[in-house]
Amino acid sequence: MKILATLAAATVLMFASPLLRALGPQAGPADLDAHLAAIQRDPRQYDASWKLGRKVAAVCANCHGEGGNSTKPGVPNLAGQNAGYLMEQMRQFSDGRRRFEFMEGMIKAMNEDEKIGMVLFYASQPVVQQPVERRELAARGQQVYLGNCFPCHGDDGHGQATIARIAGQHPEYLVARLKRYRSPEGSRANPQMVQRARMLSESDIDAVAAYVSSMP
């Protein structure tokens, strides 16, 4: 019975995906997640989608780097990022909860298949380790991390589902993001992160960023 129910659910998803594609931009956020999940379950669809994603990523490499390992301090790594988190950020750039004009435009220009391919491609890429600098600051940052961050981002900083992987992220980007969550203008207003970031002093932010960026 259990197997039958699983098969039935998988079949519904398989038939649902071309339908969603036909619906195009009208398909709601949950539908995009269902479409992603269906592709993840089917090796052939996964392969085709990943290859499309690799093509999309060539457009993004100028800023986000080869395979999503950015070499520009203000631009985040996308390599190894969690699929659910990437989907959620695309949603936030589209509906105005996260403001950054250039990225809002890029996301609007992508169709549903390109978005899913991009997510699968980047999520599968290995993260290039950052050079470990400022060891003393990082050691203090570890205390901040263990006190405030690990319940959600995990012991290893890899996050989960819609919680970002932050391990190995550029320190400058981490500092800028934490300050943005703290700021009242709300250009990034996730309530969980706003609350945590407001508990940190400027020096806590520098320290935790040094530690998190050094994590593999």
Ligand code: HEC
């Ligand atoms: C001109 C440089 C530039 C290009 C090209 C670019 N991005 Fe970005 N991207 C950025 C910057 C800068 C940010 C950080 C924005 C912010 O601070 O909110 C960003 C953020 C993101 C994020 C959120 C990452 C996170 O950790 O939260 C995603 C996802 C993303 N970009 C995807 C893409 C994709 C996909 C493409 C190609 C289709 C692309 N970007 C092309 C500069 C760029």
Ligand code: HEC
């Ligand atoms: C209660 C759960 C929770 C805790 C605790 C938490 N975070 Fe987060 N964090 C999240 C979620 C959820 C997101 C994604 C938010 C969004 O969509 O804007 C996030 C996003 C982030 C980002 C943005 C990543 C990116 O690529 O742009 C950074 C940086 C970050 N967290 C750092 C921290 C640090 C440092 C701490 C500890 C001081 C911390 N977080 C504690 C849940 C949490």
